[in-house]
Amino acid sequence: MLIQFNFKNFKSFREEATLDLSAAKVTEFSDRVVTVGSEKILPVAAIYGANASGKSNIYNAFEYMSDYVADSFKYGDEEEKFEEFRPTPFLFDSTSAEAESRIDKLLRNLHDKNSQYVFVIAHRGDWRNAPENSIQCIENAIAMGADMVELDIQQTKDNNFICMHDATLDRTSTGKGAIKNYTTTELKQFVLKSGNGIKTRRSIPTLEEALMTCKDRILVNIDKGGTYIKEILPIIRKCGMEKQVIIKGRYPVEKVQEEYGTNTSMLYMPIIHLWKEEDIKATESFIKDFTPIAYELCFKDEQTSNLKVIDKIVQSGSRVWMNTLWDSLCGGHDDENALLEGKDKHWGWILEHKATMIQTDRPQELIKYLEDKGLRKL
Numbered sequence: 424m425l426i427q428f429n430f431k432n433f434k435s436f437r438e439e440a441t442l443d444l445s446a447a448k449v450t451e452f453s454d455r456v457v458t459v460g461s462e463k464i465l466p467v468a469a470i471y472g473a474n475a476s477g478k479s480n481i482y483n484a485f486e487y488m489s490d491y492v493a494d495s496f497k498y499g500d501e502e503e504k505f506e507e508f509r510p511t512p513f514l515f516d517s518t519s520a521e522a523e524s525r526i527d528k529l530l531r532n533l534h535d536k537n538s539q540y541v542f543v544i545a546h547r548g549d550w551r552n553a554p555e556n557s558i559q560c561i562e563n564a565i566a567m568g569a570d571m572v573e574l575d576i577q578q579t580k581d582n583n584f585i586c587m588h589d590a591t592l593d594r595t596s597t598g599k600g601a602i603k604n605y606t607t608t609e610l611k612q613f614v615l616k617s618g619n620g621i622k623t624r625r626s627i628p629t630l631e632e633a634l635m636t637c638k639d640r641i642l643v644n645i646d647k648g649g650t651y652i653k654e655i656l657p658i659i660r661k662c663g664m665e666k667q668v669i670i671k672g673r674y675p676v677e678k679v680q681e682e683y684g685t686n687t688s689m690l691y692m693p694i695i696h697l698w699k700e701e702d703i704k705a706t707e708s709f710i711k712d713f714t715p716i717a718y719e720l721c722f723k724d725e726q727t728s729n730l731k732v733i734d735k736i737v738q739s740g741s742r743v744w745m746n747t748l749w750d751s752l753c754g755g756h757d758d759e760n761a762l763l764e765g766k767d768k769h770w771g772w773i774l775e776h777k778a779t780m781i782q783t784d785r786p787q788e789l790i791k792y793l794e795d796k797g798l799r800k801l
Contacts, residue, residue: 434480528801536740541798544782545569554615556586571642581606584630634662643668652682676708690716697722697729710739717742725754744780758785
């Protein structure tokens with residue numbers, strides 16, 4: 424029995440693709456799962472997609488593998504005999520085999536201090552059209568072209584991590600009470616609610632499940648992760664996401680250095696409240712000793728004199744991250760004001776103040792605005 428099939432560099436597939444019949448650790452449709460030995464297996468898997476999206480090539484890859492296993496003994500190590508069995512590699516044209524993937528381009532721009540590309544971060548995913556912090560809201564954010572998804576985490580009774588903003592289950596799921604009082608298995612019995620409080624069929628994802636959904640498809644910002652750096656680093660490494668995840672928090676530079684150790688591949692972003700003088704001093708310490716990938720700047724008033732720290736941040740080689748979620752985070756230049764009073768007046772103000780990473784509750788509209796400005800060319 425074949426449970427999982429992986430392939431890459433075949434016809435229209437450059438990156439690795441997986442056909443997996445293992446049942447996920449979710450409670451939806453559990454009556455459709457069969458048990459084979461110690462494995463829980465899906466008896467049927469459907470492959471669906473638009474015309475010319477590569478469905479037939481998945482079948483062709485599987486067929487090639489089957490034939491190779493059955494017939495390769497005929498060829499041994501004789502190269503000339505094997506020629507007729509050689510697969511068709513990924514090659515749409517003379518350059519695409521060596522072309523960067525979108526995630527590679529995003530990472531290159533992220534680390535290029537001279538890049539003018541403006542990153543759009545979907546706050547809690549596409550929560551307007553799917554439950555916040557759900558797998559579906561991640562998929563929606565990917566489909567609309569967001570560069571990064573922001574996810575919140577909470578620790579469970581059995582020291583695992585799930586994706587949820589609140590410390591309690593009540594607002595966003597059918598559960599009740601504190602998350603820390605439930606094991607992961609117990610939490611899987613609940614389902615998520617939509618933004619207007621309607622029960623859905625979406626289960627609560629673990630951090631690992633969310634990261635595997637995002638891997639090589641969209642960057643990730645983990646909120647509330649600064650409290651659990653040591654605990655979540657093994658999960659991030661297990662998923663192979665070290666270079667694709669930004670953890671943010673309010674630790675001083677000495678604590679971040681202690682928690683990260685010598686792991687320079689991990690990305691950290693301090694959260695800076697510009698109305699606090701101690702945060703301005705913390706920024707100066709980071710500039711001197713750490714060089715974060717970005718600084719998340721929060722400010723209630725656009726007139727604050729502490730906005731002058733932006734020039735120091737940019738000169739140090741870090742990016743400026745601003746949140747347009749609500750007015751008190753960005754001096755009144757939030758998403759709703761942008762849509763009601765004018766995008767140039769508000770999102771334009773954010774751009775003028777050198778923000779190249781913008782977390783938004785209106786990712787689709789912001790992406791279109793930035794594209795029209797020529798700021799989305801990878």
